[in-house]
Amino acid sequence: MTTTQAASKSGGARVAVQKFGTFLSGMIMPNIPALIAWGILTALFIEVGPFPNADLATMVGPIIHYLLPIMIAGTGGRMVYETRGAVVGAFAVMGAIVGSDLLIDRINAEGEGGLGYVHMFIGAMILGPLAAWVMKQLDKLWDGKVRAGFEMLVNMFSAGIVAFLMALLGFYLIAPIVNWIMSVVGGAVGWLVDTGLLWLASFLIEPAKVFFLNNAINHGVLTPLGTTEVATDGSSILFLLEANPGPGLGLLLAFSFFGVGAARATAPGAAIIQFAGGIHEVYFPYALMKPTLIIALVLGGASGVATNMLLGTGLAGPAAPGSIFAVAVQAGLVGIGNLVGVLLSVVVAAAVTFLVAAVILRASRKRDLAREDAGDLSAAIAKTEAAKGKKSEHLSNLAAGGAAAGTAADAGGTAVVSEPIRKIVFACDAGMGSSAMGASVLRNKLKKAGIEGIEVKNVAIANLDGSEDLIVTHQDLTARARLQNDRATHVSVENFMNSPKYDDVVTLVGDSNATE
Template structure:
């Protein structure tokens, strides 16, 4: 059992709050990435500068990004909060923001010359505002008359209440929300344009790279970069902003450095992690390697800045978000004339991160080797993955370790039949971890255990055991407090998987 100081709790609470906010944004955006990809393909082929220009099919570009994408984002956000009812009211509400934005821009354009007109502002941020506002308020209103409606009038009240409240929200979206979002987008666009014009855009890596390692990137990526990048892509056909966070170069550079200059289990697992990160696009697999030795974040920042600088020099960008951040997805969304610059940005960012990581790892190699001892292989692997021994065996512990009794006590209190891997989006890294544990159960001959993956926000308390990466465990506990929780540093290869398998196997022996 470990304790946390009040200062650490405050820090963790702030981080957890930002993570939760980023997760909600991610939950609205990620399921709709296929629509963004489809829009990107249409743009790549059919706009005047596309691969196969087509005046008729190019008319799809505007309506999809201006109406379809914000509406389905709002609907998705509403369903997260209040299922279908929340989604429908949110979709109604965001139309007010879309129409209000168009009206405000039309008023300004009426005062401008014909050759200097403002373009449309696409309501991605408006959808992210209206969705929770609409769904939470509808949920609260329904609670006011829950159980107080006479039998036979439920449908009538439900339909009219949602319709009337949707009308109110349309008006709210048309005036204050549209005004707010238009102003915010103008400020953000001006800031980004200033960074580009002053050649300071690479400085964004100072914020983005550490945010990724601490699982705080979703708020930046989905809250700012995706809306602004989509706006730019709609106007010019591409955007460099899609490459600020998705570039797989820094991560693979770090993992290659561990492959050659690392020690112990970190070195052994780095090659597989590099393939998964670079080809599969699951960036989370390199986060534990950076957290082992936080000074390595400097290498990631330098690599990220190198990639952004390269893209600026070549004027390159993507036509739509690359999700996941795989080299395949990045190349698939690259503007048709920009392959050289994008490929060089990935290679050079990987090379810079590799060189700086190599210097850091070699400089500390003697010290790292001196820390190795004769602990059991599982402990050594945990230490290598985490970079320290304290807290490494918290949660479920091996029976041979000192915390075995606590682990065994938990095991006998609840029969493990439903294991859930949870991460921010419920895809990628959690799916990989679920697959690894599923295979371990199969090899051990353990049956009757379901292993699935889902987003933390979707945890409903039915899981017997929830496995998360350490930085996300607090949120998972809040979402599913009655489940057993296990924290791991690396979904791909954690010694705690063996402990889980052993515990479940022992349960089956004791209770046939």
């Protein structure tokens, strides 16, 4: 296998995992407010909470066991087939919930141990989209073939029958599978906690974050397990494995003191956005500039986890976004002592990452200064990509979307488009954090340039619908964006906060509309 073929297959696998993680994120993220509300209720009123209230605590179980999985399944169904998919998906997951409970009751009745009920988050993420997909395919079979006047009858009964059948599938097949998965995964996490080795999870999570592969782990495993722990213990350390803002802060502070060129100049602003705003994506390009810095992130993350393990601290619910304020609120709900411990874990993670990153940056500072003309961050990242054996798309390129591999503009130039650009979309993994920041920056630039009537919005990559004229994505996500819309002009950037390509986009938009 040639190096190019290996890189292509590696990139394809990475894109596939990213897409899977994005889909999971799309189901979980809209329901985070409900998870936060449940976390507040649980942290305050269960028996081990600061204000134990047996009456209010009766809401805790039904919400996590029924409401949250149904909401997630409904969201997943809606993503696949709008309202019709949401209805059949929400109903279908009830089969998995009840089937799982029945299996647990039988095991307990046979005296094999007091097993707790499995909260069907994973079942919801399977059955919601699956039921909606089945409904969508069946609707295609008789689309346009139903006699006039019978459309509503067919639509209602077909959806009801699909929901019924998918609930049976959940009851007999999905429930035992998910029970087994949660038993294995829960046992593995429990073993890591009991043996004091949970910090090893950082060796997987921190590199995964940098390559936008963390959502599958965070939303597929950590959130369901953490939510289950909160129901019994009032808090969970698992919510801090990925959300701790300390490692990113430490890395950006190291660049602020020991970086070179554009990286050093932009790092302080990025640190504020990452730490206070919770948009972790802003530090990913800095790590990719010098892949050895991932070591600093891993050691920092592991130190933060170890600190929380030693102090027995955690969060009452998921911190979304991973801002220090969101982390502090969820930690404070558990108690003042817990809050102090969590904040200490953030400080430790930041300090360890800073020290290790500082050593790495200082060791290569002279070489970086010699090689980096005018402190060009884009050139540094391009060299990093080349060193990985991965196809490099220069960060200053504007690629015409219809080309198979993209037609790059000359460095410092702009692409030529044949149609006016009216709709610009910033797309990221979840469509909420870094893309929202980039959209805001470009709106301000268009306004200052006197260009009006241009729609600039931010969405998740999975929600690109083909109507976009120009799409801006992080370089690692451009391949996925092209799969969603190969007609649009695509702009790859290394940093949503301050990409020099935004000025080129403004020029391109102005020129395209001037030719109308």
